[in-house]
Amino acid sequence: MRRFLDRHWYAYAMVLPVVVVIAVLVLLPLAQGVFFTFTNINEGNIANPVLDRAATYAVVGLDNYLHVLSGDPSYGSFWSTLVRTLIWTFGCVFFHYTIGLVLALLLNRQVRGRTVYRVLLILPWAVPAFISAFAWKYMFNAQYGIINQVLRAVGLPDPVWLGQSDWALVAVMIVNIWLGVPFMMVALLGGLQAIPGDLYEAAEMDGASAWQRFRHVTLPGLQSVSSTVVLLGIIWTFNMFAVIYLITGPNPNTRILVTYAFERFFSGASRDYAVASTYGVLILSVLLVFASVYRRALRKQGEVW
Amino acid sequence: MTVEAASLKAVPVRRTGVKRAERSLRASIGLHAALVVASLIAVFPVFWVLVTSFKPDARAVETTPKLVNESSVDNYVRILSGEKGNFLAWFGNSVLIALMTTVIAVFLSATTGYAASRFRFPGKRSLMLSFLVVQMFPFAVLIVPLYNILLTLGIQGTSIGLVLVYCTTAVPFCTYMLKGYFDTIPTDIDEAGRVDGLSPFGVFWRLVLPLARPGLAVTAFYAFLTAWGEVAFASAFLSAADESKTLAVGLQVFVQQNRTEWGHLAAASILVAIPAIAVFYLVQRFLVTGLSSGAVKG
Numbered sequence: 001m002r003r004f005l006d007r008h009w010y011a012y013a014m015v016l017p018v019v020v021v022i023a024v025l026v027l028l029p030l031a032q033g034v035f036f037t038f039t040n041i042n043e044g045n046i047a048n049p050v051l052d053r054a055a056t057y058a059v060v061g062l063d064n065y066l067h068v069l070s071g072d073p074s075y076g077s078f079w080s081t082l083v084r085t086l087i088w089t090f091g092c093v094f095f096h097y098t099i100g101l102v103l104a105l106l107l108n109r110q111v112r113g114r115t116v117y118r119v120l121l122i123l124p125w126a127v128p129a130f131i132s133a134f135a136w137k138y139m140f141n142a143q144y145g146i147i148n149q150v151l152r153a154v155g156l157p158d159p160v161w162l163g164q165s166d167w168a169l170v171a172v173m174i175v176n177i178w179l180g181v182p183f184m185m186v187a188l189l190g191g192l193q194a195i196p197g198d199l200y201e202a203a204e205m206d207g208a209s210a211w212q213r214f215r216h217v218t219l220p221g222l223q224s225v226s227s228t229v230v231l232l233g234i235i236w237t238f239n240m241f242a243v244i245y246l247i248t249g250p251n252p253n254t255r256i257l258v259t260y261a262f263e264r265f266f267s268g269a270s271r272d273y274a275v276a277s278t279y280g281v282l283i284l285s286v287l288l289v290f291a292s293v294y295r296r297a298l299r300k301q302g303e304v305w
Numbered sequence: 306m307t308v309e310a311a312s313l314k315a316v317p318v319r320r321t322g323v324k325r326a327e328r329s330l331r332a333s334i335g336l337h338a339a340l341v342v343a344s345l346i347a348v349f350p351v352f353w354v355l356v357t358s359f360k361p362d363a364r365a366v367e368t369t370p371k372l373v374n375e376s377s378v379d380n381y382v383r384i385l386s387g388e389k390g391n392f393l394a395w396f397g398n399s400v401l402i403a404l405m406t407t408v409i410a411v412f413l414s415a416t417t418g419y420a421a422s423r424f425r426f427p428g429k430r431s432l433m434l435s436f437l438v439v440q441m442f443p444f445a446v447l448i449v450p451l452y453n454i455l456l457t458l459g460i461q462g463t464s465i466g467l468v469l470v471y472c473t474t475a476v477p478f479c480t481y482m483l484k485g486y487f488d489t490i491p492t493d494i495d496e497a498g499r500v501d502g503l504s505p506f507g508v509f510w511r512l513v514l515p516l517a518r519p520g521l522a523v524t525a526f527y528a529f530l531t532a533w534g535e536v537a538f539a540s541a542f543l544s545a546a547d548e549s550k551t552l553a554v555g556l557q558v559f560v561q562q563n564r565t566e567w568g569h570l571a572a573a574s575i576l577v578a579i580p581a582i583a584v585f586y587l588v589q590r591f592l593v594t595g596l597s598s599g600a601v602k603g
Contacts, residue, residue, distance in 0.1 A: 029450035280446030
């Protein structure tokens with residue numbers, strides 16, 4: 001034991017602060033949050049030292065899970081919300097990745113003004129997300145927004161983007177795609193530049209067409225970067241809150257799991273903390289299952305991650 | 306790493322460059338057209354907000370949009386003078402909260418990142434794995450207990466509480482990035498320092514940290530942005546008093562149910578976005594390396 005401490009104490013001393021922070025601010029709350037899902041905790045019965053009031057919530061067993069998983073509309077229509085969350089997540093990440101890849105490929109060529117293009121294309125990333133959300137909300141205004149005015153001018157239908165219809169979901173997805181493309185583009189550009197040029201040369205010597213070079217040199221070369229950014233992108237998008245909350249508010253047509261949990265926690269009349277926590281735990285479960293399946297799939301392809 | 310990759314690439318590009326020139330004018334027009342269109346889409350929303358920020362609220366929504374319509378700097382004057390919302394107080398809160406988060410996150414993650422990069426110790430793998438899993442945590446799972454903890458500690462509604470909350474997301478990510486950066490600094494330097502009689506902490510503090518300055522800058526930038534643009538926790542955890550809000554919360558007062566003050570909102574948005582864009586422009590070169598050596602390669 002002594003020898004063990006002698007050898008490692010520097011390392012442990014340096015790691016200790018972060019371990020404490022994670023334990024106190026992540027693991028402890030996580031355990032508590034899981035516990036709350038079995039109670040009926042809300043604004044009225046949580047312990048409140050300011051009001052000098054002790055906690056009076058009671059354990060209710062699996063009630064919260066039963067209510068939520070039954071898909072009851074008064075508990076957020078869990079299953080249809082989950083489907084909408086999946087559409088939102090995969091739709092956004094698919095376009096993030098494809099648009100990001102196309103732009104990265106274009107920027108990776110010898111183009112005049114490449115630096116200028118790069119700076120301009122990165123701009124959406126540089127603007128704080130809540131500012132972008134306001135900007136798009138302004139542009140999506142049904143009557144006076146620039147988008148509908150342009151659509152009207154060229155004779156296309158001009159939908160009420162942010163109303164109670166599926167157009168609202170399309171609108172927030174457009175905004176989120178606009179926001180997320182620069183990150184993908186920069187990450188994939190980094191990946192493209194790490195592919196050795198002689199691979200392309202060899203492929204060209206063998207008479208590979210542009211498409212074959214892309215298919216057999218570029219894509220495999222990008223695989224490790226791609227698998228990481230796609231996973232990160234999926235996690236971030238699944239949990240994306242600011243865009244939806246700031247653009248459409250509590251609109252049921254853009255409700256995803258995270259925004260509903262927040263509605264339950266914050267803007268509902270009763271401030272139902274128990275159901276909010278239940279949603280939180282369910283979200284985390286979905287993500288953990290997804291991540292482990294993803295990891296296994298990568299491992300099958302021989303990717304070590 | 307990136308430099309090597311770039312120099313490797315230089316030769317074949319020049320070779321095929323000749324080919325490309327003789328390829329076709331149409332291809333290169335197409336290339337530029339695609340990039341121009343993409344750039345326009347990327348820039349337009351920001352440009353449109355800039356144009357709107359000079360218009361009075363009533364002119365910001367008009368039947369035929371014009372670039373300039375009764376434009377003046379009135380919106381900016383009214384925002385900065387505090388006539389429209391407590392902008393300067395929100396700005397101050399945001400800066401304070403973001404700076405405190407940055408300092409704490411960078412300090413904590415630098416020591417841990419260094420330990421994870423240089424020492425082998427039992428539990429290291431599970432520590433790094435837990436950082437990755439924490440990335441996956443939706444705020445929804447933590448929001449109630451964190452609220453409860455802050456309430457118990459009596460710091461609910463204060464900026465210190467919010468800083469602690471932001472550290473939960475910033476610290477694990479920064480640690481990951483900095484570990485990647487420390488891995489690129491040769492260990493010979495540490496050994497030389499030890500031979501010269503420095504303690505392990507002395508090596509870290511006097512030799513490695515100064516060398517890691519670009520990595521630290523990128524990490525600090527990330528931590529700052531995390532706190533600067535956060536909406537959910539800030540909306541839920543700050544007290545309702547107007548002067549305690551951050552920008553992300555405060556600016557929502559311009560977007561009320563019935564009537565939106567677009568001109569004022571646009572001016573406030575520009576005031577918030579300009580410093581962010583300026584800093585971003587300065588660090589964007591490091592971002593690519595920081596991202597590829599830290600986060601992406603893990």
